[in-house]
Amino acid sequence: MSTTPENxxxxxxxxxxxxxxxxxxxxxxxxxxxxxxxxxxxxxSEEGDPSPVRTAFQRDRDRIIxxxxxxRQKHKSQVFVAPVGDHFTTRLTHVIEVSQVGRxxxxxxxxxxxxxEAIGLGHDLGHTPFGHIGEGVLNQVLPGGxxxxxxxxxxxxxxxxDGKGLNLTGHVIDGIRDHSKPEGEFLSREAVADLTxxxxxxxxxxxxxYLAHDIIDALRSGFIxxxxxxxxxxxxxxxxxxxxxxxxxxDVIGSSWDCVGEAGGEGGQTTADDMPWIRMSDELGKIVxxxxxxxxERFYHRISNSVQGRKAAAIVGVLFxxxxxxxxxxxxxxxxxxxxxxxxxxxxxxxxxxxxxxxMAEQISPGLSGDVFKGRI
Numbered sequence: 001m002s003t004t005p006e007n008x009x010x011x012x013x014x015x016x017x018x019x020x021x022x023x024x025x026x027x028x029x030x031x032x033x034x035x036x037x038x039x040x041x042x043x044x045s046e047e048g049d050p051s052p053v054r055t056a057f058q059r060d061r062d063r064i065i066x067x068x069x070x071x072r073q074k075h076k077s078q079v080f081v082a083p084v085g086d087h088f089t090t091r092l093t094h095v096i097e098v099s100q101v102g103r104x105x106x107x108x109x110x111x112x113x114x115x116x117e118a119i120g121l122g123h124d125l126g127h128t129p130f131g132h133i134g135e136g137v138l139n140q141v142l143p144g145g146x147x148x149x150x151x152x153x154x155x156x157x158x159x160x161x162d163g164k165g166l167n168l169t170g171h172v173i174d175g176i177r178d179h180s181k182p183e184g185e186f187l188s189r190e191a192v193a194d195l196t197x198x199x200x201x202x203x204x205x206x207x208x209x210y211l212a213h214d215i216i217d218a219l220r221s222g223f224i225x226x227x228x229x230x231x232x233x234x235x236x237x238x239x240x241x242x243x244x245x246x247x248x249x250x251d252v253i254g255s256s257w258d259c260v261g262e263a264g265g266e267g268g269q270t271t272a273d274d275m276p277w278i279r280m281s282d283e284l285g286k287i288v289x290x291x292x293x294x295x296x297e298r299f300y301h302r303i304s305n306s307v308q309g310r311k312a313a314a315i316v317g318v319l320f321x322x323x324x325x326x327x328x329x330x331x332x333x334x335x336x337x338x339x340x341x342x343x344x345x346x347x348x349x350x351x352x353x354x355x356x357x358x359x360m361a362e363q364i365s366p367g368l369s370g371d372v373f374k375g376r377i
Contacts, residue, residue, distance in 0.1 A: 016052035023055050031110045031261040033276060035196045040169035043157075056169050057114035063166045064122040069155050073124065075353035077131040079214055079300065080221070081308040082354040082373055087220065089213045091131070095124050097213060101249060102205035105278070106198060108253035110260050115198040116205075119175035122168075123202060126151025128350045129357040130312035133304050137316040142346045149180045151350055159347060163337050175199035179206055187285050189277050197259055200278035204252060211292060212245050218299050228298065233291040236284065251284045311369060315361040319349045322364050 027036045037055035051059055064070055073092035080088050089097075099120035106116040126148045128134030138146035153176055157165045178195055179202050186207065192200045218224045226239060237244040258276040280288060303309050323330050323345040330348045338344035352360065361368050 019053040020051060020055060023058075027055070027112065029110075030112060031197075031259060033197055033259055033261050034111045035115050035171055035198050036112065037114065037169075040171055042167050042169055044167050046167065055114055057112065057118050057172065060166070060168045060172045061114065061118040061121060063168065064118060064125070064156070067125070067155075067160050067166070069125040069160060069351070070121070072351065072353050073127070075355060076127055076129055077133075077312075077354055078210070079131060079217060079303055081130050081133065081303070081306075081312045082358060085220075088217050091124055091127055094210060094213065095121055097209040098123065098202065098205050101209050101245065102201045104249055105201050105205060105252055105256075108249075109197070109201075109256055109278075111201065112198050115171055115175070115196070116201050118168075118172045119179070119199060119202040120205065122156060122172065123152060123176050123179045123206065124148065125155045125176075126153070126350060128316065129352045129354045130309075130316065132300070133309050133312045134316040134349075134357075136304075137313050138320065138346050138350065141317065141320050142342055143340075146346060146350075147180070149177055151347075152176050154347075158337060159334070162333055171196060171198070175202055179203050185289050187279055187289070189279075192277055197276070197278060204278055204280075207288070207292065208245070208248050208252075211288070211295060212241060212248075214295060214299065215244070216241050218295075223302075224298060230287075230290055230294055233287050233294075236287050237291075248280070248284065248288065251280050252278065255279050255281045255284075308373070311373070315357055315368060316349060318361055318365055318368060319352070319357060320345050323348055 024036075024038050027034070027038070030036070035057075037057045040056035042049070042056075050056060054062070070092075073095060074090055076091040077083065078089040078091055078094050083090075099117050102116040102120045103113045105111075106113045128138060128148065132148075135146060135148050153173055156168050156173065156176065160166050175196065175198065178199060187204070192203065195203065215229070219226060226234065237247050256276065256278045259278065261276075279285070304313075324342055327335060327341045327344060330344050334347045335341075335344045338347055349357070358369060358373055
């Protein structure tokens with residue numbers, strides 16, 4: 001029997017570009033103050049860009065997740081130095097929690113979840129082994145200083161992909177660069193004046209996430225007890241981890257409700273003084289600042305000054321000095337990409353995981369760790 005056009009069903013090829021276009025149309029329904037992927041710009045134009053099935057911010061998120069720097073975070077300290085226990089927070093679980101908290105806030109305020117997720121997952125790529133302990137050492141020995149947020153930008157713009165960088169959008173790079181916060185009070189309109197609302201969300205979510213999970217680690221380890229925490233913080237935030245996280249997220253969403261833009265007209269018609277920003281209520285902001293100060297004084301600084309903390313600092317110092325004196329032991333690609341021997345040494349040491357740094361230090365200076373990290377070398 002012959003086949004004719006009349007009795008044959010024609011199957012058309014799918015137009016995959018419609019997927020991205022549909023996603024971008026959904027972004028048109030976001031707050032007038034939200035960032036939109038159609039406005040994203042990369043420093044270098046790319047063949048095959050844009051993707052047919054992903055927005056620009058989704059591509060950035062995926063590029064970050066597939067980096068070596070991202071994977072290494074699973075073996076980098078959050079607070080406790082090279083922790084043995086399986087349930088202590090690592091740098092990787094921290095960034096996942098920041099992303100989760102941030103996406104919840106962004107969804108509640110009708111802002112761009114994809115941008116928040118990309119910034120959140122990429123904000124700590126440049127952390128050293130042993131967390132802020134290692135960062136402090138490199139800041140002292142590297143000419144011009146060292147900060148993990150600047151190193152994160154250096155990784156995504158240069159060091160990853162053998163010197164090509166990830167070519168992320170400017171929205172994501174800016175959010176990574178500006179996520180960090182000083183000790184004490186960090187909530188003010190002036191501090192975030194130049195940030196997108198999505199970058200502001202990551203900045204505040206970073207603090208909320210690490211306070212929440214670091215309290216869990218401090219309690220689990222017996223370093224502090226629930227009774228040690230400020231009484232007004234427990235009364236307002238709750239005794240359980242889930243209560244504390246939920247209370248703060250709901251407060252941020254409620255306090256930042258003008259970011260939704262339902263009554264504010266078009267974003268471009270708002271003056272700088274009237275521009276909405278991501279914040280907490282005054283009452284909760286005071287409580288969180290008090291709790292943050294408590295954690296720095298009673299937990300973070302004490303860990304840094306502990307036997308393990310001082311030993312970790314000594315290890316990072318020895319590693320930097322060794323590779324600065326013997327740059328031939330630094331991988332060629334880092335030497336070629338770095339403007340100085342000191343910079344190459346810092347790049348190499350920064351990329352190390354806790355255990356890699358411990359083992360490398362023992363090869364350079366046997367016995368340096370003593371019995372402090374017994375079972376991890």
